[in-house]
Amino acid sequence: MKSCAKCVMPETAETLTYDDQGVCTVCRQIEFKQTAINWNAREVELKAIADSARGKGDYDCILPFSGGKDSTYTLWYVVKKLKLKPLVVKFDHGFMRATVLENNLRTFRTLGVDVHTFTPNWQIVRKLMFEALRRRGDFCWHCHTGIFAYPMWVALEKKVPLVIWGEPSAEYSSFYDYDEIEEVDDRRFNSVVNLGINAEDMIGMLDDKVSDYRVTLRDLKPYTYPPARDLRQIKLRSMCLGSYIPWDVKTQVELIKAELGWKGDQVEGVPPEYDYEKIECFMQGVRDYLKYLKRGFGRTTHVTSIDIRNGRMTREQAAELVEEYDGKRPGSLDIFLKYLGLNEDEFIETVLPHVVPPHEMPTAEQIAASRMNKEPWDFEHWPRTVGDPRIDVAGS
Amino acid sequence: MTEVAVIDYGGGNIASVVNALWRAGADPKVVARPEDIAKAERAVLPGVGAAGAALDRLRGRGIDTALDELRRAGRPLLGICVGMQVLADDLREFGSHRGLGWTRGQVVKLDNDPATGARVPHMGWSAIAPVGQGGGWFEESAASRYYYFCHSYKLTQDGAATIATADHAGRFSAAVAFDTVLAVQFHPEKSAMNGQRFLEKFLDWKP
Numbered sequence: 106m107k108s109c110a111k112c113v114m115p116e117t118a119e120t121l122t123y124d125d126q127g128v129c130t131v132c133r134q135i136e137f138k139q140t141a142i143n144w145n146a147r148e149v150e151l152k153a154i155a156d157s158a159r160g161k162g163d164y165d166c167i168l169p170f171s172g173g174k175d176s177t178y179t180l181w182y183v184v185k186k187l188k189l190k191p192l193v194v195k196f197d198h199g200f201m202r203a204t205v206l207e208n209n210l211r212t213f214r215t216l217g218v219d220v221h222t223f224t225p226n227w228q229i230v231r232k233l234m235f236e237a238l239r240r241r242g243d244f245c246w247h248c249h250t251g252i253f254a255y256p257m258w259v260a261l262e263k264k265v266p267l268v269i270w271g272e273p274s275a276e277y278s279s280f281y282d283y284d285e286i287e288e289v290d291d292r293r294f295n296s297v298v299n300l301g302i303n304a305e306d307m308i309g310m311l312d313d314k315v316s317d318y319r320v321t322l323r324d325l326k327p328y329t330y331p332p333a334r335d336l337r338q339i340k341l342r343s344m345c346l347g348s349y350i351p352w353d354v355k356t357q358v359e360l361i362k363a364e365l366g367w368k369g370d371q372v373e374g375v376p377p378e379y380d381y382e383k384i385e386c387f388m389q390g391v392r393d394y395l396k397y398l399k400r401g402f403g404r405t406t407h408v409t410s411i412d413i414r415n416g417r418m419t420r421e422q423a424a425e426l427v428e429e430y431d432g433k434r435p436g437s438l439d440i441f442l443k444y445l446g447l448n449e450d451e452f453i454e455t456v457l458p459h460v461v462p463p464h465e466m467p468t469a470e471q472i473a474a475s476r477m478n479k480e481p482w483d484f485e486h487w488p489r490t491v492g493d494p495r496i497d498v499a500g501s
Numbered sequence: 502m503t504e505v506a507v508i509d510y511g512g513g514n515i516a517s518v519v520n521a522l523w524r525a526g527a528d529p530k531v532v533a534r535p536e537d538i539a540k541a542e543r544a545v546l547p548g549v550g551a552a553g554a555a556l557d558r559l560r561g562r563g564i565d566t567a568l569d570e571l572r573r574a575g576r577p578l579l580g581i582c583v584g585m586q587v588l589a590d591d592l593r594e595f596g597s598h599r600g601l602g603w604t605r606g607q608v609v610k611l612d613n614d615p616a617t618g619a620r621v622p623h624m625g626w627s628a629i630a631p632v633g634q635g636g637g638w639f640e641e642s643a644a645s646r647y648y649y650f651c652h653s654y655k656l657t658q659d660g661a662a663t664i665a666t667a668d669h670a671g672r673f674s675a676a677v678a679f680d681t682v683l684a685v686q687f688h689p690e691k692s693a694m695n696g697q698r699f700l701e702k703f704l705d706w707k708p
Contacts, residue, residue: 282642334524
């Protein structure tokens with residue numbers, strides 16, 4: 106498999122292409138970000154946006170929040186630097202972990218903010234996870250559509266015309282370039298977020314394989330994007346903080362650790378020195394493992410590539426870490442399979458049509474030999490409840 | 502809710518303009534009577550087809566006078582395609598026509614250019630380049646510069662009012678702006694997100 110001459114991202118990564126020197130589009134974008142953008146001018150624009158938003162309604166902005174490093178830094182910046190009053194909106198994907206919940210409590214209390222939390226119907230989540238896995242080899246449809254669509258409904262209902270997200274997608278992919286100010290809108294939702302499946306499509310696809318819970322279109326409203334016209338009528342802007350200040354994960358993590366007592370955590374398949382990455386979801390191990398099965402790389406490839414682009418690691422050091430950490434079967438897969446009532450063979454069969462060539466799916470023997478040897482400290486506490494008495498009461 | 506009138510002078514399909522303004526958050530009204538045009542909060546003059554015939558229809562229905570009134574009252578007007586060309590003073594299209602004369606310049610036929618593959622009509626997506634006061638209307642990034650064109654004639658002028666140019670066997674005025682008037686050769690209603698944003702800016706425009 107071909108990979109970038111500068112970082113370690115392979116050709117199976119979505120949206121990447123290589124130039125005649127073999128360097129990938131994301132590396133080139135980051136060079137552009139580091140050298141060609143007038144960040145002082147962008148910061149002036151940001152201040153103007155904040156000034157025009159401040160003090161107008163009940164809240165100055167909506168701040169979609171997971172509790173990960175990026176949304177925590179964004180919230181800190183919005184409150185402390187921009188002096189805005191946000192309404193924090195949390196979409197609970199169902200897999201929050203103890204450390205992130207403690208972090209959130211500390212962050213909310215320290216900064217003094219109102220928090221709106223929404224937890225979607227778990228039986229629908231189960232059905233959506235299965236259908237998205239079957240259709241796209243990606244079970245995260247409910248979370249990704251929910252975290253991007255639900256806060257927009259809150260903005261609309263509360264008439265708050267500014268939504269502030271964290272990093273722009275150009276930081277990690279090439280759907281958008283850094284030279285455009287990325288609007289987190291319906292276009293982005295339909296092209297980057299929803300895997301080409303909208304809620305209306307989903308309604309027609311769902312069957313009763315994992316749950317016989319009846320789902321109608323109104324049940325999927327949290328996963329649909331509000332009508333663009335309605336958003337325009339309140340003159341809503343939905344922007345990334347990272348379009349206006351140069352995003353630098355490592356520096357930002359140090360800051361939230363110092364200012365908010367934010368703590369990192371162990372994550373399956375991620376080297377311990379990256380304890381700040383993806384701590385907000387205990388299904389992250391399954392997501393990254395799926396990526397490995399389909400595309401031949403996992404989270405370590407991604408995080409070490411970021412360090413290479415920022416001049417903090419050599420390609421050789423990265424390759425060693427990737428070798429050690431990517432592609433190990435996570436313990437969380439057993440919980441995931443229980444949620445969906447699948448056995449491992451069925452899981453592999455479901456993923457197989459989604460493998461991206463030239464990568465080839467590992468063999469059953471390779472998979473069996475690749476079990477992760479260490480489970481995160483809170484592994485035993487990750488809820489195994491399926492919500493089906495036949496499974497839950499029978500006991501596992 | 503932004504009030505905006507779309508002028509129906511029998512000049513062609515206006516449904517796409519109405520729909521695009523609706524998506525941009527406005528409640529567009531289709532108006533044909535001069536008195537309704539003259540009292541509109543803001544107006545859009547679409548246009549498809551031959552500019553000479555369009556001018557005849559505008560004058561025959563008294564819409565030229567209504568547009569004068571609208572302008573005197575300081576209310577914004579957006580001309581699109583032929584709706585831009587009729588604002589010039591001299592049109593050379595199937596003979597010579599006297600335009601409304603709101604902006605100086607000549608409307609002449611586009612050229613073919615075998616070297617660049619430019620053929621008439623100029624139909625499709627082309628990048629515009631902001632000039633003069635165009636910075637406020639068009640965003641910085643390369644991707645935001647593409648608009649949809651469909652025309653055989655072009656406005657050439659000395660650049661006084663031009664806020665953007667485009668190239669088709671030579672540069673021409675892709676957009677002009679002066680006092681309360683904005684006019685574009687491209688079709689914002691057919692230019693996807695870029696056109697949508699442009700229309701939003703027109704709806705918010707307080708010249």
